[in-house]
Amino acid sequence: MRDFALELEERKQAGLYRTRRHVxxxxxxxxxxxxxxxxxxxxxxxxxxxxxxxxxxxxRNALPETGLGGAASHLICGHxxxxxxxxxxxxxxTGRSSALFFSTGYMANMxxxxxLAGRGDTIFSDRLHHASIIDGCILxxxxxxxxxxxxxxxxxxxxxETSGHKLVVTDGVFSMDGDVAPLAELARVCRAHDALLxxxxxxxxxxxxxxxxxxxxxxxxxxxxxxxxIGTLGKAVGTSGAFVAGPPxxxxxxxxxxxxxxxxxxxxxxxxMATISSLDLIERDQGRRDHVMGLVSRFRSEASAMGYELxxxxxxxxxxxxxxxxxxxxxxxxxxxxxxLVSAIRPPTVPVGEARLRVTFSAAHSQEDxxxxxxxxxxxxxxxxxxxxxI
Numbered sequence: 001m002r003d004f005a006l007e008l009e010e011r012k013q014a015g016l017y018r019t020r021r022h023v024x025x026x027x028x029x030x031x032x033x034x035x036x037x038x039x040x041x042x043x044x045x046x047x048x049x050x051x052x053x054x055x056x057x058x059x060r061n062a063l064p065e066t067g068l069g070g071a072a073s074h075l076i077c078g079h080x081x082x083x084x085x086x087x088x089x090x091x092x093x094t095g096r097s098s099a100l101f102f103s104t105g106y107m108a109n110m111x112x113x114x115x116l117a118g119r120g121d122t123i124f125s126d127r128l129h130h131a132s133i134i135d136g137c138i139l140x141x142x143x144x145x146x147x148x149x150x151x152x153x154x155x156x157x158x159x160x161e162t163s164g165h166k167l168v169v170t171d172g173v174f175s176m177d178g179d180v181a182p183l184a185e186l187a188r189v190c191r192a193h194d195a196l197l198x199x200x201x202x203x204x205x206x207x208x209x210x211x212x213x214x215x216x217x218x219x220x221x222x223x224x225x226x227x228x229x230i231g232t233l234g235k236a237v238g239t240s241g242a243f244v245a246g247p248p249x250x251x252x253x254x255x256x257x258x259x260x261x262x263x264x265x266x267x268x269x270x271x272x273m274a275t276i277s278s279l280d281l282i283e284r285d286q287g288r289r290d291h292v293m294g295l296v297s298r299f300r301s302e303a304s305a306m307g308y309e310l311x312x313x314x315x316x317x318x319x320x321x322x323x324x325x326x327x328x329x330x331x332x333x334x335x336x337x338x339x340x341l342v343s344a345i346r347p348p349t350v351p352v353g354e355a356r357l358r359v360t361f362s363a364a365h366s367q368e369d370x371x372x373x374x375x376x377x378x379x380x381x382x383x384x385x386x387x388x389x390x391i
Contacts, residue, residue: 014325015324015325015326015329015346015355016325016346016347021033021034022034022035026050026051027043027045027050027051028045028048028050028051028364029041029043029362029364029365029369033341037339038336038339038340038341039339039340039341039369039372039373040341041340041341041359041360041361041365041373042341042342042343042358042359042360043360043362044203044234044235044236044360045235045236045238045362045364046203046206046207046235046236046292046360046361046362046363047206047207047212047237047238047281047282047285047288047289047292047362047363048238048288048362048363048364048365049206049236049237049239049278049281049282050238050239051238051364052238052281054277054281055238055239055274055277055278055281056274058273058276058277059270059271059273059274062082062269062270062273062274063270066080066082066268066269066270066273067269067270068268068270069265069268070265070266070267070269071265071266072265072266073262073263073264073265073266074255074261074262074266075255075262078265078266079266080266080269080272081269082269082270082272082273083101083266083267083269083272085272085273085276086101086272086273086275086276087099087100087101087243089275089276089279090231090243090245090279091245093213093279093283094205094213094214094216094217094229094231094245095217095222095223096223096245096246096247097223097245097246097247097248098245098246098247098248098251099243099244099245099246099251100243100244100245100251100254100255100261101241101242101243101267101272102241102242102243102260102261103241103242103260103264103265103266103267104232104234104240104241104242105132105200105202105230105232105234105242106131106132106135107242107260107261107264108132108200108230108232108242108243108244108260109130109132109133109135109136109200109230110132110135110139110260111136111254111258111260111261112136112198112228112230112244112258113133113136113137113139113140113167113169113198114136114139114140114141114258114259115253115254115257115258115259116140116196116198116228116250116253116254117140117142117165117167118140118141118142119141119142120142120164120165121140121142121143121164121165121166121167122142122143122144122145122162122165122166122167123137123140123142123143123144123145123166123167123168123169124145124146124147124155124158124159124166124167124168124169124195125137125144125146125147125169125170126146126147126149126150126169126170126171126174126181127146127147127148127149128149128171128174128176128177128351129169129170129171130171130200130202131349132200133169133200136169137169142167145158145162149174150179150181150182152182152185152186152188152189155168155186156189156192156193159189159190159192159193159195160193165196166193166195166196167195167196167198168186168189168190168195168196168197168198169197169198169199169200170183170186170197170198170199170200171199171200171201171202171203172199172200172201172202172203172204172208172214172215172216173201173202173203173204173207173208173215173315173317174203175202175203175317176317176319176345176349176350176356176358177311177312177313177317177319178203178311178313178314178315178316178317178318179311179312179313179315180204180215180314180315181199183199183215183216183219183221183226184219184221184225187221187225187226196227196228197225197226197227198227198228198229198230199215199216199226199228199229199230200230200231201214201215201216201229201230201231202230202231202232202235202242203235203236203315203317204216204218204231204315205231205232205235205236205237206235206236206237206282207236207289207292207315207316208315211282211283211284211286212236212282212283212289214229214231216229223247227246227247227250228244228245228246228250229244229245229246230242230243230244230245231243231245233275233278236282237278237279237282238278239271239274239275239278240271241267241271241272241275288363289363291363292316292361292362292363292365293314293316295316295361295365295367295370296314296315296316296318296361298367298370299318299359299361299370299374300318303318303320303374303377306374306377306378306381307381308320308377308381309321311356316360316361316362317358317359317360318358318359318360318361319345319356319357319358319359320356320357320359321354321356322344322355322356322357323353323354323355324353324355325344325346325347325355327355328344328345328346328355328356328357329344329346331344331357331380332344332357334380335376335377335380338375338376338379338380339372339376340372340373340376342357342358342359342373343357343358344356344357345357345358359373
């Protein structure tokens with residue numbers, strides 16, 4: 001039998017051991033985590049909607065009408081009218097013909113990718129993809145070819161030398177780097193080489209594009225350009241679940257073939273009602289996007305001036321590159337001592353040697369909150385310079 005205790009100890013020695021925090025109260029910048037008040041800069045609640053009173057009120061009012069649990073899978077008796085209404089709303093929001101509501105983003109990626117490609121097919125995947133995309137590729141049993149991050153020319157060369165059914169999958173916004181994929185170029189090469197393009201816009205929906213419709217909409221790419229669009233609802237939308245949107249024929253195909261859709265209990269229908277409310281808020285409240293992008297701009301200017309190495313990102317995801325696992329953990333802990341919660345991200349989530357702090361911003365953050373973060377970073381930098389040792 002494997003020595004599990006030894007493996008755990010090895011992870012601790014390598015600076016890769018992970019622990020869970022116990023959060024009490026609603027998700028918002030000011031948290032109580034493990035009994036301590038902390039100002040969080042590590043949430044994906046980019047628009048501050050996870051605790052929005054209007055969405056909470058819709059959820060509360062929906063419960064007597066819908067009940068609590070989904071009770072069964074969508075193909076048994078779990079597909080509630082609320083789910084159907086959300087799917088229609090998501091199709092309209094994304095500018096697609098139809099949409100399908102999944103329980104989680106991980107399940108959406110695994111189900112969609114493994115349904116749309118299989119043995120004898122080839123999947124082309126960016127080297128910096130999220131684990132859910134990687135696992136979807138593995139589950140499909142298709143041949144997987146990885147192309148250099150964001151390199152449409154490298155992808156085109158691979159497509160040109162490959163026959164048979166080809167599936168190209170990419171993040172819209174990369175979750176650990178915060179950069180945006182070259183979607184227009186990817187769409188072009190996929191059309192030229194008869195490949196089906198799948199874009200997971202988990203971190204773009206709500207934040208980028210006109211009325212927050214995402215990175216695909218920001219470039220004006222149509223359903224013909226990007227036939228399969230995936231998004232999550234637990235990040236900028238502030239609720240829970242995920243979706244895939246595209247042509248009705250493909251959505252019908254997924255209903256027949258996507259195992260993570262077929263064999264899972266439907267999400268609570270009241271969550272679907274709250275999600276519709278949240279999409280309404282996203283469409284009409286440009287001020288939230290303007291505010292969070294203003295925080296991003298100021299952070300990049302002032303943190304760079306302190307000497308921190310920021311990655312090339314124009315989104316609310318603003319990684320500070322550290323490199324060493326222990327250095328990233330040390331900086332995270334130093335900030336936590338100052339009341340700031342910023343997660344250290346280490347391999348295998350990111351490549352070896354690219355450990356970082358993943359700073360994320362929300363429309364719920366104030367300028368005063370940003371003052372606190374910048375002050376903490378300044379103190380930690382000064383401490384590093386004075387002691388000439390790791391923070």
